[in-house]
Amino acid sequence: MSRPHPLNPALAATIPPPVMEARRWLDGVAFPEDRPLLNLSQAAPADPPPEGLRREIARLAVDVPEAHLYGPVLGLPALRERLAADWSAHYGGTARPAQVAITAGCNQAFAAAVSTLAARGDNVVVPTPYYFNHAMWLAMEGIEARLHETGQDLLPDPEAVAAAIDDRTRAILLVTPNNPGGVEYPAALVAAFRDLARACGIALILDETYRDFHAAEGAPHALLEDPDWDRTVIQLFSFSKSYRLTGHRVGAIVAAADRLREAEKWLDTVTICPAQLGQHAALWGMENLGDWLAGERREILARRRAMDAGFRDLAEWEVLGCGAYFAYVRHPFPERSDALCRRLVRDAGLLLLPGTMFGPLREAGGSGRAEATLRIAYANADLGGIEELFRRLRDVAPA
The missing domain is CATH 3.90.1150.10 (Aspartate Aminotransferase, domain 1)
Incomplete structure (x- = not known):
């Protein structure tokens, strides 16, 4: 049998x-x-994507042979440089290219970031309602999603989260603007969670996939104004929503350079490198599609x-x-x-x-x-x- x-x-x-x-x-x-x-x-x-970007993707496919080949595991250097410059200008702090990694979408950015932090039996504090792919990845890895139910306003409470942290907690996860809740976390609240994570010696993972659609003008928080931001903060981003590149799978991690060197091991094993056409498209979008x-x-x-x-x-x-x-x-x-x-x-x-x-x-x-x-x-x-x-x-x- x-x-x-x-x-x-x-x-x-x-x-x-x-x-x-x-x-x-x-x-x-x-x-x-x-x-x-x-x-x-x-x-x-x-x-x-808009027509100009589609035409650029077509041009890349015909005229740029290296767009069809393996590239650096952590991403196209020009895109890392451009994202670092954009982050520095937008947030009023300093992000260096070595603190940027390009990934195959923001879901992969989350998985790679968690891989540098937590092992089976550890836990990550996750406010509810949560983005289901975050919860799914933690479950698959045997990492507890330590759920924190947000209030009626869907905002997490730092004091309640602090009470849930123990010696197996490796990170606090925030998504702002929030998926699925739509709420935008006030800058002071984000800073409070940074301070809590720093005091506990854990990471703050901040998923900002929808940053470009924030209702307020200017930077949504001031975390990068702290010169030691990368000792605690890991930011995640997606080009998919901003430039309609969902099928090209282009995301990013902004974190400490030594953490990204560890993430490189995971990324090399899973995808070897992000898709080249999508990376070139994201770079062209950043350079040409501001308006x-x-x-x-x-x-x-x-x-x-x-x-x-x-x-x-x-x-x-x-x-x-x-x-x-x-x-x-x-x-x-x-x-x-x-x-x-x-x-x-x-x-x-x-x-x-x-x-x-x-x-x-x-x-x-x-x-x-x-x-x-x-x-x-x-x-x-x-x-x-x-x-x-x-x-x-x-x-x-x-x-």
Whole structure:
């Protein structure tokens, strides 16, 4: 008798990819022509890069032979230099090229950063609601995601986090602007967590994937003004949202140079190097698309205002957070959020993600917020699409 193939129990216990699970809810569902599917599930631009960038990618593919070859593990030197200069100018501090590594997307940046910090049996403090891929990676590695439930405003509490830190804690993770909550963490709060991490001798991992869509002008925090920032802070970034390069997978880590030398071992083993075409595209975007990116930010902020206005007319829904790409809302129905999201596909032609994908269920020690909340990735709809979203939500009846 043949025996089943062995399976890593940590991988087996990790949840399936949530976005792929949500897409399976579409199987067998027919959408009428007058009410096509409105997909607000995945936090990614729905359009390709602007035409100028697409033409540059085509030119690179034809005219730059090295764009098809292996490159440095830590990334294209010119891109590292440009990102370091941008970081220094934007944050009012100093980041050197040696403190920048380019990765195959921001998910890989997180995985590489954690690989330098924590081993099986260690823990990382993770506010909830959390970004599910962060929780999935920690689970696969046997690293505890020590969950901290944020307040009604979705902001984490440094005092409560301090009480959760023990001798196996290796980092505090913050995402701002937040995925899935949409909230932007005040600079003073970010600094308080830096101070806490420094006092405890652990790292502060700051995922700023959506930095370019922050509502406030200027730098969102002042961490780099500290000349010793890299002893504590690890920043993560993504070019995917800023320049619509999702399929090219280009992200970055900004951290101490000696930490990046350790991350290089992990990155070399996993991908050898980031994709060259994507790196060249990101560099061209930084050099040429400043005005275009400013226009993208204005458009996202306009959509945010439309979301705020729409929910003011839906009093039975409660907005917990709204910003960057997301609105995180409490729904008014008695059913659990994952059941509601399946019903919204059938009854309203809406694909949203339930709070059950972003935090623990009540049966696992959660407060019940996961069962009562939804994430709406409104950046994937234009203003007309947002109007249609609210028309459909108004028509949803209790189950």
